[in-house]
Amino acid sequence: MKLFIFELKKLFRRRFLLIMLALLLCLNVFNIWQNYSLYFHNRNAEMNIARREMYEHIEGRLTSEKVQWIKDYNEKMTAIVNGGAAYDNDEFFTGYAFGDMNISNEWLDEVTRIYNYNSEIQRLKTETAEYKKFAAAHGSVYFQNVSDKIEKTYGERKIDSVYNYSAFEPYFSYSFSSFLIIIIMLLAFSPLFAGEYETGMQLCFMSSVNGRKATGFAKIGAMTVFTFIVCVLFSLADFITFCLCAGLDGFSAPIFAIAGFAYTPLTCSIASFIVLLFFVKLLGFLTLGLIYSFFSSVFHKSYSVFVFGLLATFGLMLVSAYSKGILDTINTVNPINLIIGYKMFSSFDVNIMNIFDLPFWKWSITIVFCLVFALLIFLTVIILNNKNARRHIK
Amino acid sequence: MIEIKNITKYYGKKKAIDNISLTLTEGIYGLLGPNGAGKSTLINILVTALSQTAGEVLYGGIDIRDKRSDYLSDLGFLPQNPRFYKNYTAEEFLKYMAALKNVGGKIDGKIDELLDFVNLAKEKKNKIGTFSGGMLQRIGVAQALINDPKIVIFDEPTAGLDPKERIRFRNLLSEISNNRTVILATHIVPDVEYIANKVILMNNGEIIKTDTPNELMKSIDGNVWELIVSVDEIEKYITMYDISNAYREGDIYKLRIVSSEQPHEKAVSLSPILEDVFLYYCGKQ
Numbered sequence: 001m002k003l004f005i006f007e008l009k010k011l012f013r014r015r016f017l018l019i020m021l022a023l024l025l026c027l028n029v030f031n032i033w034q035n036y037s038l039y040f041h042n043r044n045a046e047m048n049i050a051r052r053e054m055y056e057h058i059e060g061r062l063t064s065e066k067v068q069w070i071k072d073y074n075e076k077m078t079a080i081v082n083g084g085a086a087y088d089n090d091e092f093f094t095g096y097a098f099g100d101m102n103i104s105n106e107w108l109d110e111v112t113r114i115y116n117y118n119s120e121i122q123r124l125k126t127e128t129a130e131y132k133k134f135a136a137a138h139g140s141v142y143f144q145n146v147s148d149k150i151e152k153t154y155g156e157r158k159i160d161s162v163y164n165y166s167a168f169e170p171y172f173s174y175s176f177s178s179f180l181i182i183i184i185m186l187l188a189f190s191p192l193f194a195g196e197y198e199t200g201m202q203l204c205f206m207s208s209v210n211g212r213k214a215t216g217f218a219k220i221g222a223m224t225v226f227t228f229i230v231c232v233l234f235s236l237a238d239f240i241t242f243c244l245c246a247g248l249d250g251f252s253a254p255i256f257a258i259a260g261f262a263y264t265p266l267t268c269s270i271a272s273f274i275v276l277l278f279f280v281k282l283l284g285f286l287t288l289g290l291i292y293s294f295f296s297s298v299f300h301k302s303y304s305v306f307v308f309g310l311l312a313t314f315g316l317m318l319v320s321a322y323s324k325g326i327l328d329t330i331n332t333v334n335p336i337n338l339i340i341g342y343k344m345f346s347s348f349d350v351n352i353m354n355i356f357d358l359p360f361w362k363w364s365i366t367i368v369f370c371l372v373f374a375l376l377i378f379l380t381v382i383i384l385n386n387k388n389a390r391r392h393i394k
Numbered sequence: 395m396i397e398i399k400n401i402t403k404y405y406g407k408k409k410a411i412d413n414i415s416l417t418l419t420e421g422i423y424g425l426l427g428p429n430g431a432g433k434s435t436l437i438n439i440l441v442t443a444l445s446q447t448a449g450e451v452l453y454g455g456i457d458i459r460d461k462r463s464d465y466l467s468d469l470g471f472l473p474q475n476p477r478f479y480k481n482y483t484a485e486e487f488l489k490y491m492a493a494l495k496n497v498g499g500k501i502d503g504k505i506d507e508l509l510d511f512v513n514l515a516k517e518k519k520n521k522i523g524t525f526s527g528g529m530l531q532r533i534g535v536a537q538a539l540i541n542d543p544k545i546v547i548f549d550e551p552t553a554g555l556d557p558k559e560r561i562r563f564r565n566l567l568s569e570i571s572n573n574r575t576v577i578l579a580t581h582i583v584p585d586v587e588y589i590a591n592k593v594i595l596m597n598n599g600e601i602i603k604t605d606t607p608n609e610l611m612k613s614i615d616g617n618v619w620e621l622i623v624s625v626d627e628i629e630k631y632i633t634m635y636d637i638s639n640a641y642r643e644g645d646i647y648k649l650r651i652v653s654s655e656q657p658h659e660k661a662v663s664l665s666p667i668l669e670d671v672f673l674y675y676c677g678k679q
Contacts, residue, residue, distance in 0.1 A: 002493040003490075003493050003494065006486075006489075006490045009482075009486075010479060013481040014481070198477075199476060199477040199478070199479075200473050200474065200475060200476035200477060201477075201478070201479075202443075203438070203441065203443050203471065203473035203476070204471065204473060204476065204494070204537070205494065206441060206442055206443035207441035207442065207443065207469055207547075208466060208491075208494040208495045208496075209463050209466045209467055210493065210495065211466075211494050
């Protein structure tokens with residue numbers, strides 16, 4: 001425990017690292033504010049504000065009155081635009097009929113989507129039942145199991161509220177903060193072991209009772225806590241800034257209420273999904289941290305670790321983006337998939353894996369495989385620190 | 395007691411240590427040799443940072459690799475030119491080293507005692523980043539002693555220190571040598587001349603000679619000469635002989651030559667010092 005605290009102190013006392021952390025946090029907040037704020041002073045600001053004001057009329061539980069209101073308002077604006085009368089009016093949300101017509105079109109589409117979701121699910125249920133019969137007729141156990149899984153996951157779904165769901169999509173897909181976390185991690189963990197070679201302290205470790213395995217555990221423990229804290233800071237910065245800038249609300253609504261997640265295999269609330277996504281990302285970052293620790297155990301110089309860590313990260317990003325066929329199966333252990341975890345949860349068609357005729361959600365397999373992968377790297381780092389590291393000293 | 399038995403170490407195809415055997419009991423051992431003689435390799439094997447290719451190191455009759463924890467509990471080590479954590483205070487650093495060395499119990503008193511011993515008591519709360527070279531070496535000595543070791547190894551501890559700090563370091567070493575085996579690896583001869591009970595001379599991965607400084611000096615009696623030469627002649631003697639000192643007096647040079655043959659009929663025999671011994675065994679030949 002003492003060694004773990006000392007290792008944490010080593011990380012948190014690096015002034016350069018703390019300054020970088022503060023700067024990158026500010027950069028992240030500024031980036032969100034500039035690109036996603038409804039109120040940022042750009043040409044869309046007035047439209048965004050009007051969109052928000054119109055939303056307040058339909059927000060909350062979906063009722064026939066609200067559906068009627070948006071329908072009527074859209075028809076009214078369309079008629080004005082087509083008739084060419086009273087085009088500008090201060091009582092309009094945007095100040096002119098054409099703007100209001102466009103915005104009400106968007107909200108009408110969203111309300112219609114939500115209204116139709118329940119019937120879509122009924123259609124899916126019917127199709128799944130037919131599919132199951134077809135699979136049974138052809139003797140396919142796996143596809144019968146898939147049908148059962150779909151029935152069980154999607155069968156009881158319904159959406160009964162309207163919220164500003166579209167604001168969540170940029171929030172979930174926002175990955176600039178992940179890139180910044182990776183930079184901080186590379187700066188922090190490149191010298192984790194290699195720095196001890198550089199300073200000559202490695203010899204002190206080797207000649208000390210707790211200098212091998214216990215120090216390895218302490219360093220990996222400190223890496224874990226540091227990664228957790230950095231992830232919490234950036235996640236909070238993302239969440240608070242998006243809430244303030246993009247008007248996130250409706251956290252108690254189900255995650256499948258968001259258009260991009262309509263067929264997600266998850267049935268939790270948006271709030272629970274935010275927490276789940278944080279831990280999924282954290283696992284991805286920890287696996288990356290272990291990869292950097294591995295490099296740090298192998299290389300003598302911190303900058304070599306930084307360069308190789310950066311190259312490895314870009315390589316993993318490329319594999320995550322472009323892998324096909326057998327590479328896609330190997331890609332299951334790619335920690336980048338966890339860092340961009342929202343993609344794993346956003347659709348079901350490519351997300352089911354066949355394991356011994358049993359259908360498993362790909363996200364659950366990815367998490368299990370990444371955990372095993374992380375454990376293997378962890379053990380390798382500990383073994384290197386315990387034995388092999390000595391071979392690097394001349 | 396440490397017994398080094400037939401230790402050989404290869405780096406790839408290069409032999410760094412060639413079949414060394416040695417027994418170390420209590421006292422100060424000066425491990426002397428030129429750069430590349432194999433001192434640091436031997437030290438790294440003794441501190442278990444390196445594995446030997448062949449042979450064994452026994453502590454209390456047991457191979458140190460078999461009972462590494464017991465051996466390391468009795469070992470203190472100051473590596474060559476370490477850069478201790480500059481963001482730690484002296485006190486924190488020693489607490490960290492105590493944790494590394496698994497020193498339990500109340501450590502605060504021990505730390506105060508050690509800081510006092512190495513004359514750094516006033517620097518207890520100061521960051522290591524503010525320390526001079528001499529202070530760094532002294533905090534290095536303190537960390538090496540934190541577990542009250544029976545064996546203490548110093549690798550080139552005085553490199554880069556000014557004369558005052560080197561004398562201070564030697565005095566520290568003398569004080570800690572009671573009931574301990576102290577190994578001092580260096581290529582700076584005066585460091586071991588006055589304090590080492592025994593000198594181990596190494597060159598090209600082999601032990602050339604092991605003895606007390608006096609016996610070593612006696613062993614080359616009649617091989618050290620003083621010769622006065624002109625400025626024109628000096629180049630010839632530097633090429634032909636090992637010169638341990640050249641002192642200019644106007645137009646002439648007083649050369650201290652280490653040679654088994656009399657370099658010139660006018661050369662006068664001198665009593666050897668340890669630097670002569672070093673040159674005799676590790677010089678041009």
